[in-house]
Amino acid sequence: xxxxxxxxxxxxxxxxxxxxxxxxxxxxxxxxxxxxxxxxxxxxxxxxxxxxxxxxxxxxxxxxxxxxxxxxxxxxxxxxxxxxxxxxxxxxxxxxxxxxxxxxxxxxxxxxxxxxxxxxxxxxxxxxxxxxxxxxxxxxxxxxxxxxxxxxxxxxxxxxxxxxxxxxxxxxxxxxxxxxxxxxxxxxxxxxxxxxxxxxxxxxxxxxxxxxxxxxxxxxxxxxxxxxxxxxxxxxxxxxxxxxxxxxxx
Amino acid sequence: xxxxxxxxxxxxxxxxxxxxxxxxxxxxxxxxxxxxxxxxxxxxxxxxxxxxxxxxxxxxxxxxxxxxxxxxxxxxxxxxxxxxxxxxxxxxxxxxxxxxxxxxxxxxxxxxxxxxxxxxxxxxxxxxxxxxxxxxxxxxxxxxxxxxxxxxxxxxxxxxxxxxxxxxxxxxxxxxxxxxxxxxxxxxxxxxxxxxxxxxxxxxxxxxxxxxxxxxxxxxxxxxxxxxxxxxxxxxxxxxxxxxxxxxxxxxxxxxxxxxxxxxxxxxxxxxxxxxxxxxxxxxxxxxxxxxxxxxxxxxxxxxxxxxxxxxxxxxxxxxxxxxxxxxxxxxxxxxx
Numbered sequence: 056x057x058x059x060x061x062x063x064x065x066x067x068x069x070x071x072x073x074x075x076x077x078x079x080x081x082x083x084x085x086x087x088x089x090x091x092x093x094x095x096x097x098x099x100x101x102x103x104x105x106x107x108x109x110x111x112x113x114x115x116x117x118x119x120x121x122x123x124x125x126x127x128x129x130x131x132x133x134x135x136x137x138x139x140x141x142x143x144x145x146x147x148x149x150x151x152x153x154x155x156x157x158x159x160x161x162x163x164x165x166x167x168x169x170x171x172x173x174x175x176x177x178x179x180x181x182x183x184x185x186x187x188x189x190x191x192x193x194x195x196x197x198x199x200x201x202x203x204x205x206x207x208x209x210x211x212x213x214x215x216x217x218x219x220x221x222x223x224x225x226x227x228x229x230x231x232x233x234x235x236x237x238x239x240x241x242x243x244x245x246x247x248x249x250x251x252x253x254x255x256x257x258x259x260x261x262x263x264x265x266x267x268x269x270x271x272x273x274x275x276x277x278x279x280x281x282x283x284x285x286x287x288x289x290x291x292x293x294x295x296x297x298x299x300x301x302x303x304x305x
Numbered sequence: 306x307x308x309x310x311x312x313x314x315x316x317x318x319x320x321x322x323x324x325x326x327x328x329x330x331x332x333x334x335x336x337x338x339x340x341x342x343x344x345x346x347x348x349x350x351x352x353x354x355x356x357x358x359x360x361x362x363x364x365x366x367x368x369x370x371x372x373x374x375x376x377x378x379x380x381x382x383x384x385x386x387x388x389x390x391x392x393x394x395x396x397x398x399x400x401x402x403x404x405x406x407x408x409x410x411x412x413x414x415x416x417x418x419x420x421x422x423x424x425x426x427x428x429x430x431x432x433x434x435x436x437x438x439x440x441x442x443x444x445x446x447x448x449x450x451x452x453x454x455x456x457x458x459x460x461x462x463x464x465x466x467x468x469x470x471x472x473x474x475x476x477x478x479x480x481x482x483x484x485x486x487x488x489x490x491x492x493x494x495x496x497x498x499x500x501x502x503x504x505x506x507x508x509x510x511x512x513x514x515x516x517x518x519x520x521x522x523x524x525x526x527x528x529x530x531x532x533x534x535x536x537x538x539x540x541x542x543x544x545x546x547x548x549x550x551x552x553x554x555x556x557x558x559x560x561x562x563x564x565x566x567x568x569x570x571x572x573x574x575x576x577x578x579x580x581x582x583x584x585x586x587x588x589x590x591x592x593x594x595x596x597x598x599x600x601x602x603x604x605x606x607x608x609x610x611x612x613x614x615x616x617x618x619x620x621x622x623x624x625x626x627x628x629x630x631x632x633x634x635x636x637x638x639x640x641x642x
Contacts, residue, residue, distance in 0.1 A: 064435075142415060143475065146406060146415065147409075147440075148406065148409040
């Protein structure tokens with residue numbers, strides 16, 4: 056087996072063997088979805104175009120992607136850097152970038168089933184009828200655009216101390232979820248918070264999905280903001296990595 | 306005196322491992338295992354490694370000594386391709402350090418600042434299986450288990466290992482790819498005495514198979530396992546000599562007493578004395594035979610008091626012996642600055 060494939064497989068199974076990861080990643084989006092579904096505002100139409108049920112399903116897909124990516128990347132990475140495992144891997148035939156690269160890739164791999172799971176909940180309990188084409192498009196869109204979340208997870212693991220990584224991930228999950236409008240429509244927020252929402256990747260991620268379901272075109276702004284987040288976070292990781300490398304610490 | 310090399314030769318070859326593997330075609334055996342040529346590394350304005358040159362041949366077992374901050378860690382990081390030199394060149398197994406690492410011919414056991422260097426929540430066996438798959442010529446699992454002493458530990462979660470056990474697992478990780486050059490940084494720091502003994506036996510076994518082994522240590526007794534000892538200080542190789550010299554250095558004692566006599570030549574003439582230091586009324590002697598020196602001192606009639614006999618500071622003693630050997634032109638590779 057190719058070294059990268061062997062390492063990737065190890066990383067993926069390492070993640071899937073963790074009960075805490077599975078409980079959080081499956082539990083949070085599904086439980087939140089169920090809680091919000093029981094909300095009496097079920098018949099509302101958001102921004103005059105999108106039914107609340109659809110808005111909610113897409114938001115929960117985004118939340119699920121966020122939870123999965125942050126938990127896959129953040130805490131484990133920080134602890135592996137602290138215990139010296141990350142450094143030990145540097146003295147194997149694995150290419151230097153493969154550790155961080157594999158973390159991002161594995162995060163992306165676990166995001167996909169979470170998005171699918173929320174869509175299943177949406178079509179079975181959430182009263183969102185999806186055509187086969189919509190399933191395909193929505194899943195693909197929300198998956199590909201989850202890259203900034205995966206990079207954010209690795210960013211946290213790379214920059215935050217091992218002991219604080221877990222709380223930071225938890226706070227980020229809820230801050231990005233709540234202020235990004237994933238728990239309640241942005242249009243019902245006070246003006247200041249609406250402005251804040253537009254700065255967050257979670258808002259733009261969900262907005263793309265909503266654009267898709269509403270049938271109007273995908274707003275380029277959303278793509279640009281998400282791309283910007285991915286690039287800036289990746290650059291910071293790269294700079295930190297380079298600095299550690301120049302000190303022989305990476 | 307029994308040198309480590311003769312010790313290795315008379316040791317019984319207990320269990321016989323697989324036949325020594327052929328070196329990869331890309332590096333003919335005539336090339337050194339690695340070579341540092343006037344290597345310089347700076348951190349800002351601080352020069353950590355200062356025109357360091359060192360060549361280690363295939364199959365050598367070398368102990369690397371030196372105080373913290375001497376440039377030892379920086380040199381090691383460059384040897385392993387974790388750091389690039391600012392000047393000079395490094396060749397490992399006939400190629401660059403990074404390429405040698407990518408080829409899988411170098412194995413390394415690093416020192417851990419915190420934590421045990423293993424991924425938590427995994428079983429030892431799972432980690433080793435994965436690491437073996439990173440290499441072109443993985444060592445057989447049962448050989449790894451025996452050499453690292455991991456019997457009964459494969460099912461254990463890595464975070465439940467004791468410090469010594471974790472160190473043995475990291476040793477297994479280092480040799481998982483059947484390396485031709487093995488680097489070990491303070492390999493026995495967390496091991497108990499039995500584990501240490503078993504560990505050095507395995508190292509000797511690997512040495513007999515032709516593996517080049519370099520280890521850094523603070524324990525002088527451990528350096529005796531090497532057939533060559535290299536001392537690094539101020540970013541340079543300050544001493545480089547056979548392990549046997551170190552063995553003699555280990556025997557050196559330091560005698561300290563107060564006296565009114567200040568005649569250097571008198572003390573130099575005492576039996577066993579290798580060097581003399583006069584500090585006001587205090588005399589410090591290094592001696593190869595403390596008993597004989599004290600007898601001689603009493604016989605000389607010099608009045609002294611507050612006599613203390615302690616182990617010598619080994620690196621100094623080692624340097625002194627190498628200088629002596631150089632002066633008399635006996636020991637081959639010694640160099641001192």
